[in-house]
Amino acid sequence: MSSEWTIGVVGGSGVYAIDGLEDPEWIAIDTPWGAPSDELLTGRIEGVKFVFLPRHGRGHRISPSELNARANIDALKRAGCTDVISLSAIGSLQEHLPPGKFVVVDQFVDRTFARVKSFFGTGCVAHVSVADPVCPRLSAMLAAAGRAVGADIHEGATQLVMEGPQFSTRAESRLYRQWGCDVIGMTAMPEAKLAREAELPYAVVGMVTDYDSWREGEGHVEVDEVIAQLIANSGLAKQLVVEFARSLPAERTPSPIDTALDVALMTAPEKRDPALMAKLDAITARVLGGR
Ligand SMILES: CSC[C@H]1O[C@H](OP(=O)(O)O)[C@H](O)[C@@H]1O
Numbered sequence: 001m002s003s004e005w006t007i008g009v010v011g012g013s014g015v016y017a018i019d020g021l022e023d024p025e026w027i028a029i030d031t032p033w034g035a036p037s038d039e040l041l042t043g044r045i046e047g048v049k050f051v052f053l054p055r056h057g058r059g060h061r062i063s064p065s066e067l068n069a070r071a072n073i074d075a076l077k078r079a080g081c082t083d084v085i086s087l088s089a090i091g092s093l094q095e096h097l098p099p100g101k102f103v104v105v106d107q108f109v110d111r112t113f114a115r116v117k118s119f120f121g122t123g124c125v126a127h128v129s130v131a132d133p134v135c136p137r138l139s140a141m142l143a144a145a146g147r148a149v150g151a152d153i154h155e156g157a158t159q160l161v162m163e164g165p166q167f168s169t170r171a172e173s174r175l176y177r178q179w180g181c182d183v184i185g186m187t188a189m190p191e192a193k194l195a196r197e198a199e200l201p202y203a204v205v206g207m208v209t210d211y212d213s214w215r216e217g218e219g220h221v222e223v224d225e226v227i228a229q230l231i232a233n234s235g236l237a238k239q240l241v242v243e244f245a246r247s248l249p250a251e252r253t254p255s256p257i258d259t260a261l262d263v264a265l266m267t268a269p270e271k272r273d274p275a276l277m278a279k280l281d282a283i284t285a286r287v288l289g290g291r
């Protein structure tokens, strides 16, 4: 495996491009799972290869519940990404995480229910672990880069991922707090699970835009509040990415996540469905080689 980094960046609400890209080029990538959210913007930052994908498409066309996360992750894999970072707008479920805070999330409670969550299935069953769903190495480097550019960083938080597109009821918002969740969003799942199946280390920088709807006697989240906060945050998020690129070690040493499929595949080789195996070409290329 190459020891070069190629960093995929999935830009969420308010982040439809990144700064500092040399030789930028939008490229179209088709996948066996359908079309990704948009073309991918490739180039180099500080000499490091980057591949940027606007999660909701340029112009924010696609709703969180209608994202084709399999196509997005597969396209990043096909584009040669070794690692993926997500920039995401999130609501806060805790007083000490006010709007403007950048939160490096390390756990999720997945409450999404209307999304396809795996590349695998009948014809090729696989079970990867998502006990530790984000890459600690990427998360630590993102937190350090954020601090270096002056972002107000909080490391370690549990994110409730909801279906959407509507925001939560007040009762739901209060319940998620009782469950011990710190922040809430609509897109990290199944993205994080699929990234693990694709053997891509993945990390999330959440940008807090609102206090959701749990605060007694206070209003509730509305999109205009989210957008205003995103406009305020997006410049800093882009600086964070440039600083992250600058801080990457010249050589990428292997991550245990690079081989997540080594212990995951269940279906006997002779029982695998050739049609599904063909769709899995990019995802299983390392573990199965040409088979
Ligand atoms: C505009 S607030 C709701 C929307 O924003 C977040 O998206 P992303 O994670 O891509 O930044 C949130 O998850 C919802 O999809």
Ligand SMILES: Nc1ncnc2[nH]cnc12
Pocket: 089, 090, 091, 092, 162, 167, 168, 184, 185, 186, 209, 210, 211, 212, 213, 221, 226
């Ligand atoms: N309150 C909230 N709930 C879900 N997703 C969000 N993204 C930003 N704010 C959010």
